[in-house]
Amino acid sequence: xxxxxxxxxxxxxxxxxxxxxxxxxxxxxxxxxxxxxxxxxxxxxxxxxxxxxxxxxxxxxxxxxxxxxxxxxxxxxxxxxxxxxxxxxxxxxxxxxxxxxxxxxxxxxxxxxxxxxxxxxxxxxxxxxxxxxxxxxxxxxxxxxxxxxxxxxxxxxxxxxxxxxxxxxxxxxxxxxxxxxxxxxxxxxxxxxxxxxxxxxxxxxxxxxxxxxxxxxxxxxxxxxxxxxxxxxxxxxxxxxxxxxxxxxxxxxxxxxxxxxxxxxxxxxxxxxxxxxxxxxxxxxxxxxxxxxxxxxxxxxxxxxxxxxxxxxxxxxxxxxxxxxxx
Ligand code: UDP
Ligand code: MG
Numbered sequence: 001x002x003x004x005x006x007x008x009x010x011x012x013x014x015x016x017x018x019x020x021x022x023x024x025x026x027x028x029x030x031x032x033x034x035x036x037x038x039x040x041x042x043x044x045x046x047x048x049x050x051x052x053x054x055x056x057x058x059x060x061x062x063x064x065x066x067x068x069x070x071x072x073x074x075x076x077x078x079x080x081x082x083x084x085x086x087x088x089x090x091x092x093x094x095x096x097x098x099x100x101x102x103x104x105x106x107x108x109x110x111x112x113x114x115x116x117x118x119x120x121x122x123x124x125x126x127x128x129x130x131x132x133x134x135x136x137x138x139x140x141x142x143x144x145x146x147x148x149x150x151x152x153x154x155x156x157x158x159x160x161x162x163x164x165x166x167x168x169x170x171x172x173x174x175x176x177x178x179x180x181x182x183x184x185x186x187x188x189x190x191x192x193x194x195x196x197x198x199x200x201x202x203x204x205x206x207x208x209x210x211x212x213x214x215x216x217x218x219x220x221x222x223x224x225x226x227x228x229x230x231x232x233x234x235x236x237x238x239x240x241x242x243x244x245x246x247x248x249x250x251x252x253x254x255x256x257x258x259x260x261x262x263x264x265x266x267x268x269x270x271x272x273x274x275x276x277x278x279x280x281x282x283x284x285x286x287x288x289x290x291x292x293x294x295x296x297x298x299x300x301x302x303x304x305x306x307x308x309x310x311x312x313x314x315x316x317x318x319x320x321x322x323x324x325x326x327x
Contacts, residue, residue, distance in 0.1 A: 054081030
């Protein structure tokens with residue numbers, strides 16, 4: 001390893017109603033970071049930053065208490081629940097001014113923290129982004145595995161650059177986060193944004209564990225809307241699909257027209273009622289379907305043009321501490 005290996009690592013952890021797991025998580029992370037500091041892998045200023053995503057339980061009180069006990073823990077609090085991706089963004093964009101490298105992970109530590117060393121080593125080797133990739137999904141239910149892997153395949157098929165079986169466990173350098181700040185979109189799908197930023201990157205493999213306490217904050221409904229978000233924010237292939245569909249239907253209709261004219265000349269009596277009604281229904285349905293997809297994109301344009309702030313920070317312990325230290 002090189003001699004300048006003393007960069008500052010910040011961990012960013014979005015938390016929504018995580019009072020059951022926070023203490024345990026903090027303990028494990030303190031232990032891990034201390035070991036990494038002892039071996040000289042990361043600097044003594046490294047921190048764990050919890051981002052409270054408008055929790056309704058004692059999450060923020062716990063974060064404040066942790067911060068009091070040990071300044072290695074810090075916290076941000078959003079004024080309202082904005083969802084995992086936005087909470088993560090708030091954390092990343094806030095800590096980028098303090099850290100050399102930042103790792104994002106979930107509060108339940110389902111992602112193996114033992115690979116942090118490997119991630120940091122890859123960073124020292126010159127990688128600006130290190131993606132954590134699940135080596136297997138043994139602990140997932142069949143349904144979760146099937147839907148999740150299906151999602152990655154569909155995204156790849158639609159031409160979206162995405163890292164297979166990578167969620168939001170990743171290391172990014174400060175440089176990458178500075179670029180992330182230039183992405184002004186409201187509809188956030190970070191897994192798609194990072195590969196599109198580019199730079200030298202690599203992956204590390206890890207085994208994903210089960211949640212040790214509390215329950216998933218990602219029910220099926222949120223998972224589906226997240227997948228939809230990913231597709232509609234990163235590709236216009238559904239729009240191209242409509243165009244293709246339109247062409248195919250036009251050709252079929254043309255052939256049907258030729259056929260019906262021929263039948264008329266051959267003198268058969270054609271009972272036109274069924275086909276007429278059928279085509280009205282079919283086309284009506286297809287038009288509605290297509291309009292729906294177009295509507296979804298218009299909805300996104302509507303959201304983007306408003307240019308509302310994506311999150312509002314209520315508290316920032318990093319800043320508050322700096323002010324206090326100066327006094
Ligand atoms: N999370 C969040 N805001 C939300 C929902 C979830 O910040 O609205 C956080 C949550 O606290 C956790 C992470 O996102 O740290 C991932 O959630 P979870 O572990 O419940 O998802 P799963 O692993 O079941 O997909
Ligand atoms: Mg989880």
